[in-house]
Amino acid sequence: MQRQVGHKEDRKLRARRRADRTIWFGLGMFGLIGWSVAIPTVLGIFIGLWIDENWPSRYSWTLMLLIVGVALGCANAWRWIHEESQPDRD
Structure with missing residues (x-):
């Protein structure tokens, strides 16, 4: 009871x-x-477009860097949410 209170x-x-x-x-x-x-x-999109334009290859750097950018952005957003959801530490 005391612990709950x-x-x-x-x-x-x-x-x-x-x-x-x-x-x-x-x-x-x-x-x-x-x-x-x-x-x-x-x-990521802009850098990928620049790479694709200057050094054409069979792989799409735009698509790869888009995915990397989304992953980095989501990791960054998760960090912000995690920090804000932590109880205040005095």
Whole structure:
């Protein structure tokens, strides 16, 4: 019983510390995560197009670097979400 009460109190204290996180904070985080995926993806496409134009080969560097950019962007987004979902450490 005492452990449950302590756990609930910790949750309430964490919620009070995060009270400043409004809808605008959530929308800003949504935009940040979107850009963290979009920028590496677009950079991968442009670099791939440049490589394909200057050094033609039977492999599509654009497609390969698109996939690499999406993977890097998703890893970056996961890191942001993971950091924000961790409880505050004082």
